[in-house]
Amino acid sequence: MSSVKGRFSFSKDDGDELQSSLRLLFNGQDSNHSNNPTDNMDFHQIKGTSDFGSSWLTSNTGAVNVKVLLVFAQDDRQSDILVQTCEKLGWHVSEARNADEALELFQTHYHDIVIIDRRGVQRQQADDICRFFTESNQDECTTLQVLDAGFNRALIECSNQKILINELIGIHANEVQAKLQLATAHSLYLAVHRCRDMIHVTNDRHVIQFANEVTEKLLGYKLDEVINKNLNEIITCENFNLMNQLLQKGLESYGNMNCKRKFNGPITISSRIIPFCTHGRRPTHYIYIYDTTYLLENIEEIEKIKCGWPHTVSHLHPRGSAHSSRSFDVGSVNSDLQRRCSIAKLHNLPIEAPITKVITLLTSAMMDAALPEVVNQINKAIEILKTTELFAPYVKESGDLTNDPITSDLIGALISAPLYARDSRRSSNDSVGRVQRILRQQSPKPTSRSQRGPREIELLLENSLSWEFDIFKLEMLSEKRSLFYLGMHIMNLYGVPAQLKCEERVLLNWLTVIEGSYNVQNSYHNSTHAADVLQATARFMMSDRLKSLLGPLDQAAALIAAATHDVDHPGVTSQFICNAGQRLAVLYNDISVLESHHAALTFKLTLADSEVNIFKALDRDTYKSIRQNIIDMILATDMTKHYEHLAKFVNICSVQSEESMSELYSDAVDSSPLSMAENVTLVKRMMIKCADVSNPARPLKLCIEWSKRIAEEYFRQTEAEQERNLPVTMPTFERSSCSIAASQIGFVDYIVSGMMEAWDAFIDLPEIIKNIRQNYGIWKEHSKSEIFTVQDCERLQQSLKLHISQST
Template structure:
């Protein structure tokens, strides 16, 4: 039996036409992942069916939404490349409104939106497409329910707009790489007009990007005649389409002359004509007198033949740690086809003579020099020192927990790693709550209009024993707005930011709306608790003496936003799941990067809640950087780095000064150098927010127990989901059927809390916190000795 469509074509004929089209387009398909298509039709008809079956045939993933709300929600979840909206029935679906709502989102800039319009009768005039374009549509599709017509339309969009968007996204990645590249990159037009320079280029020559873009190279400050002659030589080479490489002298903006290793590559564009030149530049040392010019005779591969002209001969000798030496010149003369290896050895030699050195490099060089005249035993000991110094995690201890202590091993492993760096196999993608809320809830008009019960709870907010859970209860799980209003008012945040209280109120409301109330721990109550601890620390005299007004405002804002949109899962979970956030942030500080980025996105999205809108640009940039730095400091993988730097740069110098002052009979405070150093202020702010973030074990016992229950429940839920999804279990010990909560708290306090709060107490003088910490630790120990696995001891806890 043959199935006929409305135009009289059999299904067999349609399949034949589609098959021939696929054979022609098959080699052109760029992506392995299927195209995502969203169909927005108020009701099902032959037109929606035509697009549905066309998607099936083309191998696209297709979703259908019947209402504007579902359309927006579905798009924010899937980020479809193609969206088809029914424009034929305005009574059932406002197509323009749907299009505009989708276009208002950031991901839609990469999407193509197609309007399905009704057919125009032969006696009617053709309608203009401008209203569609103004509404945000890219294309118009005249009603045609033939599957082959729908198929052809989708295929044309893929090979047109969608492919172009893929290329644009790739370009964004390339420019991101260029922005972070350590080598100086300069791109010019064929007329040598500068079109792009990266930050490394700006740093090398001292010019800003604005001073360089649009300028011809000859407009920049000229050097001597030799430089001009060399420019002519370079131009002669690259105009022929060949790559030039060699040593070049340039002048910084300051007037200093610098020596660079330069590689200039012509870029051939349309019609085989050179359209751009790309220059890659590296500083070379003053000892490098080779002045070699490399001319590559093939412009299509870097591995082409190299003709070497050498005006000065110079040999480099590189000593290894066993006093053996290698003569680079003798190595490079071993074979006639080793010219590329020549270049690598010369580059290695130049690295060892660089004048711009990091402190750790200077230390290693000093130790290397000391080894030369040292006894064998000392030289071997210094070898071991060098092995340690060459690691990247100098401040992080090696994890060496006992095998019989799985609680500590799991807890530390789960918090201080970013997952297993692999997908779990089920391609689970975490995209919870992608539609971030800007809804306006009912909040007090001013701080003076706070409801009486809430105002009563806020009376003792300046004490450490403040009960955040009671505030959570009376505010219906919205403590952050109310506590934030009071604390920010006490610190004069509105005055500093030059914003109104209404703007601050709206901002606090938006931030709180984007915390997940469904999380047992990482919700707005936790954010309010961290804000409270931050404000408490900022009131301590020793802390106030070291931080300025900007630091305090940055700390309060960072505390407020530090976990916004937290999904209730750890970084390791997101990395193992291959989540969108993990992919976006390359499995590195995933959540912390998301919290800080989203906070600024939400703030800038609506002028009504933009607390930064009246700030001076320079001041805003400084404040923004401080906030981001503090939020990123809450990531646990660098916990020991932050704590050890604080101890060595803050605690020890202050202790030394106090010792000297006491011995001299003086009561002077620490020196202005220690107090006002920008680097030290950064370390203090990092330590402040880290301690505020995990201060639960230092709260009164009842609060400590409640927080322990909440974080345990969140870890239990994660383990449940990992098992359900077939993912790697990050912390196996957090199984709700077997876990001992007292043991997990003991491990957390032993490994993360005790040393950090001892150091913070030595600086900020917080005896009450240390007292609570000691008592709480005894409590968990007593439960563990009774073999109780729950939060409180009961008659059957030891069974």
């Protein structure tokens, strides 16, 4: 802020000369040559609905603490009367006898007003002093020339104190105070221009008059690109008409604004709009304040994650503690960043559910619950809640999902609810006698821990809880019986037989029946996939967070659900089954068809024979509880409910405030709201969901194999649909033309990334994010070609094996 200064001079009035002048300066600079671009703007005092009172910086508070410098070669009556007059006004007076003293005093005190004696022989010295202050080279003495030289007001020699008082007060009010208000307005402008919230000022027609620099940083527009544009060209709001009615009445309004960015997709920002008026009662300006501080802290990281999975940024500090003396754990700081990014990314996904809008609206309403305008937001929330499918996802109009047909097909098939069945044709799938048949067909099973299989399998299982565990090596060594060997090993580690009070022999039989009920001809949804999900679930439950939340029976239920979550999977999607009108579609009314089948068959097989019934020793209440948990977790793998489960998990388990978040994710184990039964259920759902789609988070060689297998299964489904003249669920998944790399990129972008970031922030397992980024980079590199087939995947695997062998 520039301080306002001034100088005077006195002499007799001879009618031909300007004997005294006043110069008001900003920090010694000529006001006509400002280097500050903000100094060229006009400011007006704005009156509005907010009452600033006496604290308003630009209000007139009276001439207090005014500093005056008198430059007189010697004391005389005129200097004495000026000293007396200033002291009577309560002003501070300094006196100088020559130019050197005047310059030294001015540089130390920086006076508001300088009065220079320019009478008679003092004229040349007065001009020299003025030149010191103004750096002017003018020596002429005519009125206009002296004004041009730096003086801007003349005082006639006067000994009347009352006249001098009025004269000095007028100078201060009309010159000094006006410049002070302008300088203060400049400081307010600078504060608004540099603040971290995005701010727009429009006229009463919502035409932008001012935008601060955050607009350029956040939205990508240059300031001259938005000035004089109508706000709705870059900012839209669903209930704009209601908002505008409130503003025209002089009432503040609140809402979520959809902001169009120049180079990226749109973002939704909570906004507060304040009406202001310069005259009368009708608002003449609207002040839009967007809460963008959090976005600016993470926008670069979020954009990098969306565009290419960057390395974790470790230099960011937790909010409000950038210079704190206490130490920070780098892992916790990175985890906090990932957690914040995951929440922000959830709200920026191109797929949105109405419940997400409700959460945002109610969160905004709770922040300002004391304001009457909150009623409008709550009414809007109630309208949305009246809809029947609160979590039914749909693609946002502004989303870019439809730009990639492969991604659109894949994500659409995963999240879309099946169509109604066209007929009631039945399949021959019958489970009668399945248990006995499987037990007879399978080879004899080891019955003790010392007889768990070949030595190679035992050595491999020693690392069964490592995230790098090679499930495909176990598949080969066990001759595609990985679920049996890995399941028995992990369930013994977690003490499942003891918790279920069943004999180990019964558990061995049960695993045999479950694995035998998986379709070995499926390239992806087979027992190896079930074993992989089981292993991921077991690894997740090693985290301190889950140890504090899940009891022994919860852990047992989670392992059982993981092992059985895809039992008897036919290798096609629920959409295919519904389109074909198969028995399962009719049985389950086209709703979560496969997941319902997996859950029902799990218990049908388990209860069919006492030799495989692992629940037979449980009391009624315990059995009812564990059965409910298993069914709930299996049904949670239904991808049509993906965004519902993710939104609930982020909303409840991440808590939408900085304070609650810091408590919730502290290292200390506490009795937080997470321990409530319904929230533990949400955590278990998220756990099995993350385990089910963990392929992109596995080491690269495992990720490639899983990608090849799921693509093969989708290719077979497309071929079957074409052969049977059924609707083709994923048209782009043609064996000869589909890009597996592109499908994996879309799967990570729209399904995996946001969920895994939230999950990693919750249990602190950085390996999953590290692997996702590495694998994503590989797929990005290979997505440059339009086609990346199964054969291309195999060549990539060979090159990877060669690279590993050369490295070792």
